[in-house]
Amino acid sequence: MSEASTEARIIDGKAFAASLRGRIGEQVAGLKTRHGLTPGLAVVLVGEDPASQVYVRSKGKQTLEAGMASFEHRLDASTSQETLLKLVAELNADPAVHGILVQLPLPKQIDAEAVINAIDPAKDVDGFHVINAGRLATGQKSLVPCTPLGCLLLLRDTLGSLSGLEAVVVGRSNIVGKPMAQLLLGDSCTVTIAHSRTKDLPAVCRRADILVAAVGRPEMIRGDWVKPGATVIDVGINRVPGEGDKTRLVGDVAYAEAARVAGAITPVPGGVGPMTIACLLANTLTAACRSAGLPEPELI
Ligand SMILES: NC(=O)C1=CN([C@@H]2O[C@H](COP(=O)(O)OP(=O)(O)OC[C@H]3O[C@@H](n4cnc5c(N)ncnc54)[C@H](OP(=O)(O)O)[C@@H]3O)[C@@H](O)[C@H]2O)C=CC1
Numbered sequence: 001m002s003e004a005s006t007e008a009r010i011i012d013g014k015a016f017a018a019s020l021r022g023r024i025g026e027q028v029a030g031l032k033t034r035h036g037l038t039p040g041l042a043v044v045l046v047g048e049d050p051a052s053q054v055y056v057r058s059k060g061k062q063t064l065e066a067g068m069a070s071f072e073h074r075l076d077a078s079t080s081q082e083t084l085l086k087l088v089a090e091l092n093a094d095p096a097v098h099g100i101l102v103q104l105p106l107p108k109q110i111d112a113e114a115v116i117n118a119i120d121p122a123k124d125v126d127g128f129h130v131i132n133a134g135r136l137a138t139g140q141k142s143l144v145p146c147t148p149l150g151c152l153l154l155l156r157d158t159l160g161s162l163s164g165l166e167a168v169v170v171g172r173s174n175i176v177g178k179p180m181a182q183l184l185l186g187d188s189c190t191v192t193i194a195h196s197r198t199k200d201l202p203a204v205c206r207r208a209d210i211l212v213a214a215v216g217r218p219e220m221i222r223g224d225w226v227k228p229g230a231t232v233i234d235v236g237i238n239r240v241p242g243e244g245d246k247t248r249l250v251g252d253v254a255y256a257e258a259a260r261v262a263g264a265i266t267p268v269p270g271g272v273g274p275m276t277i278a279c280l281l282a283n284t285l286t287a288a289c290r291s292a293g294l295p296e297p298e299l300i
Pocket residue numbers: 147170171172173174175176177194195196197198201214215216217235236237238252272273276
C-alpha cells in the first residue's frame with residue numbers, strides 16, 4: 001500500500017438532517033391523524049443578536065415544515081430576569097407547548113442557569129436542565145442536548161459501532177463538550193476531554209480515532225493534529241472576514257488540511273449545524289409523545 005493520502009469522505013450533515021426531518025414529519029402526521037396531537041415548540045429570543053436571529057428563523061421554518069406548531073417569543077434586550085421567568089412559567093403550563101428553547105447567550109442582566117433550570121425538564125428540548133444533564137450522566141432516560149446528539153448520529157452512520165474507539169473531545173462546555181463526552185462513553189468509546197489547559201493538545205488530538213472539535217476558535221485544529229484515517233466532527237461555527245465586505249463561516253478545524261489526513265470529516269457549513277436543528281425537532285416529538293403517554297418515536 002502506498003502512503004499517498006486520499007481525500008477524506010465528506011460527512012453530509014445537511015442531507016442526513018433532511019432525511020431525519022422527513023422521518024419526523026411522517027411521525028408528526030401520524031400523531032395528528034391517530035391521536036389528534038400536534039407537537040409544539042416554543043423558542044424564546046432575548047435581544048437582537050444577528051446570528052441568533054438567523055438560527056431562530058430557520059428553527060421556526062423547519063418546525064412548521066415538519067408539521068409542528070411553532071411559537072416564537074421575541075423579547076427586548078433589556079428584559080428582566082423576572083419577566084423571562086414569568087414567560088417560562090407560562091410556557092411550562094401551556095399544554096400546546098411540548099418543547100421550550102431559550103436561545104443562548106442571554107443578556108448580562110439575566111442568570112442563564114436560573115432560567116434553564118426553571119424550564120420543566122420534560123419540556124427541556126435543549127437538554128440543558130440539571131435534571132437532564134444528571135440523567136444523561138447516569139444513563140437514565142433523558143432529553144439529550146441537540147448538537148452532541150447530532151454528532152453521535154453522524155458518527156454512528158459513518159462508523160457503525162463506536163465501541164473501543166479512542167475519542168477526543170476538544171471543549172468542555174455544558175452545551176457541547178461535556179454531553180458529547182457522555183454520549184461517546186455511552187457508546188463505549190475511550191474518552192478524553194481536552195480544554196484550554198490541556199498540555200500538548202496536538203499530541204492528545206493525534207491519539208483520536210474520533211476527534212470532536214467544539215472550541216469556538218476558527219481553524220485552530222490543524223491537519224497534522226489529525227491521526228490518519230480518523231473521523232473528524234467539527235462543531236465550530238465561526239464567522240470570519242471573507243471576500244470584500246462579505247463574511248464566511250469556518251469551523252474549528254482547518255478543513256482543507258484535515259481533509260487530506262482524515263478518513264471522514266464534517267464540513268462547515270453543512271455538517272453539524274443542520275443536525276442540531278433536526279435533533280431539536282426529534283426531541284420535541286419525543287417530548288410530545290412522552291407527555292401523551294404514547295410510545296416514543298423510532299427515528300434513528
Ligand atoms: N453546530 C452547532 O449546532 C453549534 C455550534 N456551536 C459552536 O461550537 C463552538 C463551541 O461552542 P461552546 O461549547 O458553546 O463554546 P464555549 O466557549 O462555551 O466552550 C469552548 C471550550 O473550548 C475550550 N477552549 C478554548 N480555547 C481553547 C484552546 N486554545 N485550546 C483548547 N481548548 C480551548 C474552552 O476551554 P476552557 O473550558 O478551559 O475555557 C471551552 O471548554 C463554537 O464555535 C460555537 O459557535 C455551539 C453550539 C451549537
